[in-house]
Amino acid sequence: MAVGAAGDSREDAARDRLIAEATARFLRLRTDPADAAGRADLARWLAASPRHGEVWRALERTWRATGLLGPLAAPQSAPSPVRRPARPSKRARRLTAFALAASLALGIGALVGGPLWPGADYRAGAAGIAAIVLEDGSRVRLDAGSALDVAYGPDRREVALRDGPAFFEVEPDTARPFVVRAGAVEVTVTGTAFAIDVSASEVGVSVEHGGVRVVSAGRSALLAPGERMRIAKADGAVVRDRVPLSAIGPWRRGRLLVEDRALSEVVEAVERHFAGAIILGDGAMAERRVTGVFDLGDPERALRAAVEPLGGEIRRLGPWLLMVSGPSDPR
Known part of the structure; x- marks a missing residue:
């Protein structure tokens, strides 16, 4: 649908x-x-x-x-x-x-x-978060720009997160496991609450309560509350760490929380909430590291808060296009 x-x-x-x-x-x-x-x-x-x-x-x-x-x-x-x-x-x-x-x-x-x-079953536009109740009562929240497909069967509840962040609250059913596919990553649960984020570079999984099994490239791992796993799309490299429960899916509260992440990743996340396109044409700027909490309710302000401390600048080119560049060229 x-x-x-x-x-x-x-x-x-x-x-x-x-x-x-x-x-x-x-x-x-x-x-x-x-x-x-x-x-x-x-x-x-x-x-x-x-x-x-x-x-x-x-x-x-x-x-x-x-x-x-x-x-x-x-x-x-x-x-x-x-x-x-x-x-x-x-x-x-x-x-x-x-x-x-x-x-x-x-x-x-x-x-x-x-x-x-082709169209996904459920999507969230740039205007905000989509709240979905699936046929078994499980609840999904999609961040702006996210897309989800649903394929429930008699023995298995399966969904596919095509793109973007989502938060799942799964109704318990041991006879019908709940499976999320995110590219080459598969997450299986029977009843729990967890977040998945599909970005251009990686798939991230973090658990708020309960537990999940993450399978990628033939490897399997169990995650408990407060644990996070990030799987790189390029080579399947895995980073596993702990994260405060309050930092899981902060976009649900209109916040972007980043710690030592590339500016390109911040731009990707902010752009989901911007009704237009953001151009990051400076390769050196794209790799600069960013740490902070940003208000997604005002995407342009959030972008400036991330870019300007790095010496970059933002120009608005028309109503729907923002350009991010490095330090001003004096010539």
Whole structure:
């Protein structure tokens, strides 16, 4: 069963994130066409998925529709050495950024068109948290931007968390275990309360009360109250630690709690609550570490609170686009 408006918001947010990835690369090369590293990064990104090429072509068509400049050719192979032109002035780079935002406002989303994946059974939009009661009485809360599928059978209650954070309060039923699939990770319980967070880089599981069994890459582990496990998507590496119960699923109370996490992860979490897209185009800034508690009720303020102490800055490019950059370039 789909949730109409929330489902549309989730699909739009997912599409916006993909557009933001293309936009960051487009802006980088538009402001510095001789950036060999930027072109190599673009080539890798385009090769990763046919969908990336579709979004890139839509971005170029929209850019040309503004009548500002011709297309920016995507690299077909390793870039040849070129003479680096003079770096555009800071004012020119700012004007380019605003022009790009204007081109997006003309309708790149319509050019890309359609959802990035088929509709999930339950979704939460950027407006807030979705509260769900399943047919057995188990309760699920989905954070903004999260998506869940449900497949109950006579011997097993199974759900799949596609993306984002969720908190589960499972009704006891020893004859029908409750199983959550999150990518390559499987979590099994009979009755307990726990949180799962599916992000771009990892799957996190933490237990508030009761116990769960986590299976990943053929390995199994039991988690008790106050225990947390994080499994990296890239290589399956596992980090297991303890966490205060009050720090489990803090998004339920409108808070983002991070401890020594990359800024890119903070941006991903905040973006779920932002009605638009956030561009983090500075690779060095993306890896800077952040610790703090942030108010998700005001995503832009939360983002500034994370970015500005690192010397970065945030610019609003239109009503739905925020750009995060490193320390200001004096040129």
